[in-house]
Amino acid sequence: MPVTDAAARARALYDARRTRTPIPPFTDDDPTLGMADGYAVQRELVDLLLADGDRIVGYKVGLTSEPMQKMIGVDSPDHGPVLASTVYRDGDEIPLSRFIAPKVEAEIVFVLGERLAGPGVTVTQARAALAGAVAGMEIVDSRIADWRIKLADTVADLASNGAVATSSRIVPVADLDTRLVGMTLTRNGELVDTGAGAAALGDPVAVVAWLANVLGENGVALEPGHLIMTGALHAAVPMTPGDVFRAEFDRLGAVTVRVGA
Amino acid sequence: MITISELAARLSKAVADRTAIGTLSDEFPELDIPTAYQVQRALRGAAGPLAGWKLGVTSRAKQKQVNISEPIYGFLPAAGALDLGEPLDTGAQIQPRCEPEIVFTLGRDLAGPHVTAADVVAASSGVTVGIEVLDSRYADYRFTMADVVADNTSAARYVVGAPVSPEGIDLRLVGVVLERNGKVVATASGAASLGHPAAAVAWLVRALAAEGEGLRAGEIVLSGGLTAAVPVGPGDVVVASIDRLGSLELACR
Structure with a gap:
């Protein structure tokens, strides 16, 4: 039976996460679903997850590159919360069994130093509010079958966030041209892809400003200590058990994860 | 049997006519890479003073795609250089494309069969950002590896920034951004x-x-395109920025 309201859709995603069983895209049943519908489901889903004892420790921003936006047919990024239960550290093993169809993305991750509340936040203000940056990897995952997502589907599904891994040394960014920070991603020692900060919305700090302003419309602020995942600098890479992924960033250092079974 | 110089003449004529030709391999399937380098050497002999060299197919992913295990090289005629601020006359090209490169300037001679990356850095007086303008003489950039080697690896024009010392720069990690008309088109x-x-x-x-x-x-060496090459036409402006090495802006007319 098709689910037709935000609460029911959130419940379907909640069950899909719990059972690791993907569900058909909501937009199959209702192609008119848009961004606002997606966020309505996301809010309900987050409530369910927080009720289980999880916590919001930051946000991910997705669809930060023009090719990705074109693919989904939008002209802006999307966002979802980073949950405490999904945060890994440098060197951790990430079990594949936690996910449905996971892929790795190397991202510049910012740590908030000061509260940042939109609307009206400029890129300069966003930069000033940052404690600094760390090397990051996002595991994206889709609870929608075969990644067959439209905008409303991925937004509802926490912007397809699965987990994050970051290094722990926070590097100040006041003097850093974040657009030009270079990145290499290796799998088992072999170069998979390269990129630079500008791949994320032209400048990863612009991603923070965008996020603060969008959240601000709903009275939500970025808080000190929050992690901001600023978006992939390259095409996402599928994961196989035994893989070792290492994302190294100029000036920020590296983060390494092993893929477990 | 067609001669090396006749094959080279076909490519030179394509440049002079500003008109793409069919591939050499189409007509001469026996054209292999060693023979193609002979064609390239014939072109080099007629190109006037040499400014340096360039590399092609330096991306491992691209090598896998075209089923080769090493890069290819070409030469840079001094006459191919664009000066800083000089616009690219796209009308003088066939189908120009731009890509960002890290450029080495040799401080001393360097030769030998066992030279490593460390030797290259030690022998370089400077490194900088460059934009290479490719212009395949074959229609739509469709060619075999032998074809593109014969065609001097699609080399056409290039512009090179002011060199900085390579000391203390990890060239592996420097960020690279290519913009066209103010939009980021690729990073690396x-x-x-x-x-x-x-x-x-x-x-x-x-x-x-x-x-x-x-x-x-x-001599200078263009060490290989770091992103996919972007097609350019009249009115386009291409900016290549490489962390620690600088930025270059190329206007197309």
């Missing part, structure tokens, strides 16, 4: 060229050594 880091751009230059030196040649002090 230096590792996109063979894992390290100096390793690409070292490969070139070893390849040249097999021919009894080497790099000379003052």
Whole structure:
């Protein structure tokens, strides 16, 4: 039976996460679903997850590159919360069994130093509010079958966030041209892809400003200590058990994860 | 049997006519890469003073795609240089495309079959950002590896920034951003060229050594495109920025 309201859709995603069983895209049943519908489901889903004892420790921003936006047919990024239960550290093993169809993305991750509340936040203000940056990897995952997502589907599904891994040394960014920070991603020692900060919305700090302003419309602020995942600098890479992924960033250092079974 | 100089003449005529030709391999399927380098050498002999060298197919992913395990190289005629601020006359080209490169300037001669990336960095007086303008003489950039080697690896024009000392720069990790008309079209880091751009230059030196040649002090080497090349036409402006090395802006007329 098709689910037709935000609460029911959130419940379907909640069950899909719990059972690791993907569900058909909501937009199959209702192609008119848009961004606002997606966020309505996301809010309900987050409530369910927080009720289980999880916590919001930051946000991910997705669809930060023009090719990705074109693919989904939008002209802006999307966002979802980073949950405490999904945060890994440098060197951790990430079990594949936690996910449905996971892929790795190397991202510049910012740590908030000061509260940042939109609307009206400029890129300069966003930069000033940052404690600094760390090397990051996002595991994206889709609870929608075969990644067959439209905008409303991925937004509802926490912007397809699965987990994050970051290094722990926070590097100040006041003097850093974040657009030009270079990145290499290796799998088992072999170069998979390269990129630079500008791949994320032209400048990863612009991603923070965008996020603060969008959240601000709903009275939500970025808080000190929050992690901001600023978006992939390259095409996402599928994961196989035994893989070792290492994302190294100029000036920020590296983060390494092993893929477990 | 067609001669090397006749094959070279076809490519020279395509440049002079500003008109793409069919591939050499289409007509002469026996054209192999060693023969193609002979064609390229014939073109080099007629090109006037040499400014340096360039590398092609330095991306491992691209190598897998075209089923080869090493890069290819070409030469840079001094006459191909665009000066800083000089616009590119696209009308003088066939189908120009631009890509960002890390450029090495040799401080001393470098030759030999065992040269490594560290030797290249030690022999370089400077590194900088460059934009290479490719212009395949074959229609729609459709060619075999032998074709593109014969066609001097699609080399056409190039512009090179002011060199800085390579000391203390990890060229593997420097960020690379290519913009066209104010929009980011591609990003990369230096590792996109063979894992390290100096390793690409070292490969070139070893390849040249097999021919009894080497790099000379003052020569430049374009160490391989770091992103996919973007097509350009009149009115386009291309900006290549490489962390620690600088930015270049190329206007197209």
